[in-house]
Amino acid sequence: MQHSYTAIIKHSDPCWIGWIEEVPGVNCQEATRDELLETLRITLREALAFNRQEAIDAAGNAYEEAILSL
Numbered sequence: 001m002q003h004s005y006t007a008i009i010k011h012s013d014p015c016w017i018g019w020i021e022e023v024p025g026v027n028c029q030e031a032t033r034d035e036l037l038e039t040l041r042i043t044l045r046e047a048l049a050f051n052r053q054e055a056i057d058a059a060g061n062a063y064e065e066a067i068l069s070l
Contacts, residue, residue, distance in 0.1 A: 007040050009033065020044050 009018035016036040020026035026047050030036040056063070 005044060007037065009036060009040075020047075023047055 005023065006021040007018050008021055009016060011033070015029050015031055016033050017029045018027065018036050018040050020040060020043075023044060026040065026044050028036055028039040028043055030039050
Protein backbone atom coordinates (compact mmCIF):
# COMPACT_ATOMS: atom_id res chain seq x y z
CA MET A 1 0.00 0.00 0.00
CA GLN A 2 1.48 3.33 -1.06
CA HIS A 3 0.81 6.47 0.93
CA SER A 4 1.25 10.09 -0.01
CA TYR A 5 2.63 12.78 2.26
CA THR A 6 2.93 16.53 1.86
CA ALA A 7 6.35 18.14 1.91
CA ILE A 8 6.36 21.81 2.84
CA ILE A 9 9.57 23.20 1.35
CA LYS A 10 11.16 26.59 1.15
CA HIS A 11 14.34 28.14 -0.17
CA SER A 12 16.08 29.98 2.65
CA ASP A 13 19.32 31.21 1.16
CA PRO A 14 21.77 29.50 1.06
CA CYS A 15 19.83 26.26 1.61
CA TRP A 16 16.48 24.53 1.23
CA ILE A 17 14.47 23.52 4.28
CA GLY A 18 11.44 21.26 4.49
CA TRP A 19 8.96 19.50 6.71
CA ILE A 20 6.52 16.62 6.26
CA GLU A 21 3.14 18.11 7.08
CA GLU A 22 1.53 14.91 8.38
CA VAL A 23 4.41 13.64 10.56
CA PRO A 24 5.71 15.94 13.30
CA GLY A 25 9.46 15.90 13.70
CA VAL A 26 10.31 15.02 10.11
CA ASN A 27 12.25 18.02 8.84
CA CYS A 28 15.46 18.43 6.87
CA GLN A 29 17.84 20.97 5.38
CA GLU A 30 19.92 20.54 2.21
CA ALA A 31 21.83 22.60 -0.35
CA THR A 32 19.46 21.89 -3.25
CA ARG A 33 15.75 21.24 -3.71
CA ASP A 34 16.34 17.76 -5.15
CA GLU A 35 18.65 16.80 -2.27
CA LEU A 36 16.06 18.08 0.19
CA LEU A 37 13.24 16.01 -1.31
CA GLU A 38 15.37 12.85 -1.28
CA THR A 39 16.48 13.45 2.32
CA LEU A 40 12.86 14.06 3.36
CA ARG A 41 11.87 10.72 1.74
CA ILE A 42 14.63 8.88 3.59
CA THR A 43 13.88 10.59 6.91
CA LEU A 44 10.14 9.93 6.53
CA ARG A 45 10.74 6.21 5.85
CA GLU A 46 12.97 5.99 8.93
CA ALA A 47 10.49 7.85 11.13
CA LEU A 48 7.58 5.64 10.03
CA ALA A 49 9.60 2.47 10.65
CA PHE A 50 10.64 3.75 14.08
CA ASN A 51 7.05 4.73 14.99
CA ARG A 52 5.72 1.37 13.80
CA GLN A 53 8.26 -0.55 15.88
CA GLU A 54 7.59 1.66 18.90
CA ALA A 55 3.84 0.93 18.63
CA ILE A 56 4.43 -2.83 18.28
CA ASP A 57 6.77 -2.82 21.28
CA ALA A 58 4.23 -0.85 23.35
CA ALA A 59 1.42 -3.28 22.43
CA GLY A 60 3.36 -6.31 23.62
CA ASN A 61 1.95 -9.75 22.76
CA ALA A 62 -1.39 -10.69 21.22
CA TYR A 63 -2.13 -7.49 19.35
CA GLU A 64 -3.98 -7.04 16.09
CA GLU A 65 -3.53 -4.56 13.27
CA ALA A 66 -6.49 -2.69 11.76
CA ILE A 67 -6.25 -0.62 8.59
CA LEU A 68 -7.84 2.82 8.89
CA SER A 69 -8.94 4.84 5.88
CA LEU A 70 -9.84 8.49 6.03
